[in-house]
Amino acid sequence: MWHTAYGKTHQYFPIVKKEEYRKQFMNTAIDHYFNNSYKNVVSFFAKEEKISVDELKEIIALIEKQK
Numbered sequence: 001m002w003h004t005a006y007g008k009t010h011q012y013f014p015i016v017k018k019e020e021y022r023k024q025f026m027n028t029a030i031d032h033y034f035n036n037s038y039k040n041v042v043s044f045f046a047k048e049e050k051i052s053v054d055e056l057k058e059i060i061a062l063i064e065k066q067k
Helices: 018-033 038-047 053-066
Strands: 003-006 009-012
Touching: 038 053
Parallel strands: none
Antiparallel strands: 003 009
16 A cells, blocks of 8 residues: 555555665666766865865775775
């Protein structure tokens, strides 16, 4: 059941897990708006000043750690 009825109103529940939706949304956004390039995504946020140098260093450290 995707909802519970309360008289004339309904309470709806998600059928897709948040993490699954986030992954699907991001893959679609990166594909359509950034030509399927993660470099373009990071560059966009850097140019918009939405990501700091320290955050970029953290990301690089995470990537290097996974190698």
